Amino acid sequence: xxxxxxxxxxxxxxxxxxxxxxxxxxxxxxxxxxxxxxxxxxxxxxxxxxxxxxxxxxxxxxxxxxxxxxxxxxxxxxxxxxxxxxxxxxxxxxxxxxxxxxxxxxxxxxxxxxxxxxxxxxxxxxxxxxxxxxxxxxxxxxxxxxxxxxxxxxxxxxxxxxxxxxxxxxxxxxxxxxxxxxxxxxxxxxxxxxxxxxxxxxxxxxxxxxxxxxxxxxxxxxxxxxxxxxxxxxxxxxxxxxxxxxxxxxxxxxxxxxxxxxxxxxxxxxxxxxxxxxxxxxxxxxxxxxxxxxxxxxxxxxxxxxxxxxxxxxxxxxxxxxxxxxxxx
Numbered sequence: 001x002x003x004x005x006x007x008x009x010x011x012x013x014x015x016x017x018x019x020x021x022x023x024x025x026x027x028x029x030x031x032x033x034x035x036x037x038x039x040x041x042x043x044x045x046x047x048x049x050x051x052x053x054x055x056x057x058x059x060x061x062x063x064x065x066x067x068x069x070x071x072x073x074x075x076x077x078x079x080x081x082x083x084x085x086x087x088x089x090x091x092x093x094x095x096x097x098x099x100x101x102x103x104x105x106x107x108x109x110x111x112x113x114x115x116x117x118x119x120x121x122x123x124x125x126x127x128x129x130x131x132x133x134x135x136x137x138x139x140x141x142x143x144x145x146x147x148x149x150x151x152x153x154x155x156x157x158x159x160x161x162x163x164x165x166x167x168x169x170x171x172x173x174x175x176x177x178x179x180x181x182x183x184x185x186x187x188x189x190x191x192x193x194x195x196x197x198x199x200x201x202x203x204x205x206x207x208x209x210x211x212x213x214x215x216x217x218x219x220x221x222x223x224x225x226x227x228x229x230x231x232x233x234x235x236x237x238x239x240x241x242x243x244x245x246x247x248x249x250x251x252x253x254x255x256x257x258x259x260x261x262x263x264x265x266x267x268x269x270x271x272x273x274x275x276x277x278x279x280x281x282x283x284x285x286x287x288x289x290x291x292x293x294x295x296x297x298x299x300x301x302x303x304x305x306x307x308x309x310x311x312x313x314x315x316x317x318x319x320x321x322x323x324x325x326x327x328x329x
Contacts, residue, residue: 015072099175116155244316
């Protein structure tokens with residue numbers, strides 16, 4: 001990275017997280033790394049079960065049941081979030097410095113309360129909320145910002161009276177209520193049709209530019225990454241295997257898993273491709289590189305050597321024995 005480049009706004013350093021299960025210890029995250037730069041949208045991409053959502057929830061301090069961080073740091077504004085008390089996380093970080101957009105707009109709202117009641121509750125939880133009119137004017141302003149039709153009337157309606165795309169706009173408004181510096185978006189377009197998905201992506205990009213937001217965007221779709229993100233981290237089986245600028249990784253992907261993920265996208269070629277096998281179980285991960293049982297480029301040492309993260313191009317890191325000191329040996 002350039003020496004004169006600004007430092008990361010949020011940095012995840014060698015984060016490992018395990019969950020105790022009846023079948024043994026499951027290592028969900030394994031030395032994961034990620035850096036979110038100020039004013040950028042950073043994608044986190046990989047198959048289901050690769051630890052993307054768990055990584056986001058670790059940032060918020062919302063760990064899986066019986067889960068615990070065994071190693072690493074999550075640094076925001078010079079503070080390690082893992083060292084903060086639950087009370088400080090709740091008061092200053094969740095819904096304060098960091099806003100969250102969940103995956104499913106159909107389950108995020110309580111169906112028995114009006115939307116206005118739920119959004120106003122979110123707004124009033126802010127430490128310095130303007131309560132002169134109960135926050136109603138501020139919420140209406142946010143609903144206008146997310147381009148929701150009839151924002152004044154929306155507050156008096158129930159969740160079932162909105163479409164999926166409209167509910168997602170409501171969730172975006174809720175995430176913006178605390179004027180956060182960072183938005184975590186956990187696959188917020190997965191449950192939407194492709195037309196609505198494109199509208200939401202354009203909305204998020206516009207809001208990020210207009211408000212100077214930084215964003216972590218979780219997805220399994222490299223097409224979404226190409227449309228929305230500036231930089232990307234590729235995850236596999238709890239590990240971050242490659243990261244860098246989106247344009248650079250689309251043009252010259254280095255890790256075999258990244259190349260195979262890109263080949264699976266229908267826009268990348270005439271013939272549909274796939275990745276044989278499935279993501280390894282966190283209860284019984286393979287030795288060495290976790291991807292080697294599925295990798296067409298695997299060598300003998302791939303099952304023995306744990307690859308190290310190396311910088312192969314400017315700002316492009318990869319974790320694979322085909323590169324770095326292992327390749328030279």
